[in-house]
Amino acid sequence: MLSMIDSTVVQKLARLLHYVQRFGDHxxxxxxxxxxxxxxxxxxxxxxxxxxxxxxFHSLGLSLFHTTIKLSKDSKLQPLDFYYLLDGMIxxxxxxxxxxxxxxxxxxxxxxxxxFVQILEMMNERGLIGNYKTYLEYKKExxxxxxxTFNFETxxxxxxxxxxxxxxxxxxxxxxxxxxxxxxxxxxxxxxxxPLMNWDxxxxxxxxxxxxxxxxxFNHVVGKGLVDAFYTYLGKTDFRMSLIVNxxxxxxxxxxxxxxxxxxxxxxxxxxxxxFIVGQNHMLVSILDFINSLSSKYNFAYExxxxxxxxxxxxxxxxxxxxxxxTKDNKWSITLRELKDNxxxxxxxxxxxxxxx
Numbered sequence: 001m002l003s004m005i006d007s008t009v010v011q012k013l014a015r016l017l018h019y020v021q022r023f024g025d026h027x028x029x030x031x032x033x034x035x036x037x038x039x040x041x042x043x044x045x046x047x048x049x050x051x052x053x054x055x056x057f058h059s060l061g062l063s064l065f066h067t068t069i070k071l072s073k074d075s076k077l078q079p080l081d082f083y084y085l086l087d088g089m090i091x092x093x094x095x096x097x098x099x100x101x102x103x104x105x106x107x108x109x110x111x112x113x114x115x116f117v118q119i120l121e122m123m124n125e126r127g128l129i130g131n132y133k134t135y136l137e138y139k140k141e142x143x144x145x146x147x148x149t150f151n152f153e154t155x156x157x158x159x160x161x162x163x164x165x166x167x168x169x170x171x172x173x174x175x176x177x178x179x180x181x182x183x184x185x186x187x188x189x190x191x192x193x194x195p196l197m198n199w200d201x202x203x204x205x206x207x208x209x210x211x212x213x214x215x216x217x218f219n220h221v222v223g224k225g226l227v228d229a230f231y232t233y234l235g236k237t238d239f240r241m242s243l244i245v246n247x248x249x250x251x252x253x254x255x256x257x258x259x260x261x262x263x264x265x266x267x268x269x270x271x272x273x274x275x276f277i278v279g280q281n282h283m284l285v286s287i288l289d290f291i292n293s294l295s296s297k298y299n300f301a302y303e304x305x306x307x308x309x310x311x312x313x314x315x316x317x318x319x320x321x322x323x324x325x326x327t328k329d330n331k332w333s334i335t336l337r338e339l340k341d342n343x344x345x346x347x348x349x350x351x352x353x354x355x356x357x
Contacts, residue, residue, distance in 0.1 A: 010152060065116075066268060072127050178220070180224070185323045259275075
């Protein structure tokens with residue numbers, strides 16, 4: 001464990017983690033040049049920082065939808081069930097701990113298509129869910145976590161709310177007409193699934209050479225901007241929070257960035273903002289109180305849902321981009337018929353398993 005860390009070291013570590021969130025944790029030479037830290041690899045290893053790429057969906061031919069669902073009174077569906085019922089086309093299935101009947105989904109689907117809504121309709125017709133709302137993301141802002149108030153000895157955030165707003169990363173379009181291939185998509189997906197998976201393991205899983213994997217990751221996934229940032233997790237993360245604001249005032253989004261662990265702001269059709277926040281238990285009340293104070297100041301209505309990370313799988317299911325649906329012809333391939341057939345198959349399996357409990 002690091003001990004007796006002075007302010008100069010904290011500033012250097014905070015600066016290093018800022019650049020890791022922008023460029024990832026693989027280019028030690030670049031990170032060393034930007035920060036003046038010589039042994040970058042050892043520092044990151046000692047910190048045990050977990051780094052997960054954040055996909056730039058439109059560059060992958062995907063759209064992101066935020067969906068809130070009210071479970072029906074007798075529904076026995078759990079967060080993991082939605083992953084299977086929607087054939088893996090979700091990146092998060094989140095149950096609210098404050099209520100007993102709310103699920104929040106992050107659904108990804110090929111751009112221009114809303115077929116998955118028909119599966120939600122089928123769930124509604126079968127009495128599995130009640131009302132639901134689906135919102136399409138049209139713009140997002142990614143905010144680097146500010147580690148200047150992080151205690152690197154106890155691995156905790158000393159402040160939940162900053163004095164000033166943070167600036168989002170400037171998300172430059174590097175694609176220049178580039179279209180990713182299946183190796184790009186699979187490599188990105190594998191890195192999301194398991195950030196600790198090494199290049200040899202990814203190559204073996206794809207049955208290609210390690211050199212090919214490394215080349216595609218650095219020259220395409222990172223080099224062509226198929227990711228817009230890298231989420232970093234340091235110390236213990238206790239919960240995820242979903243905040244939906246019924247307003248698109250950019251000043252509200254700017255103020256929300258004072259929450260030190262706010263990771264992303266999504267602007268949604270139907271004039272809403274979605275905020276993706278994580279945190280440690282001691283921060284929860286401060287964050288909720290701050291959101292409430294902003295609501296009073298800017299006169300907006302909001303919905304907030306809290307999803308504990310423990311026990312595992314009960315409230316939070318996270319997954320990668322659905323690369324299994326990307327063919328070696330470099331196309332997204334999922335039809336409405338396939339979605340419906342999968343829904344029937346998985347629903348029968350789930351109901352059969354629950355009947356035996």
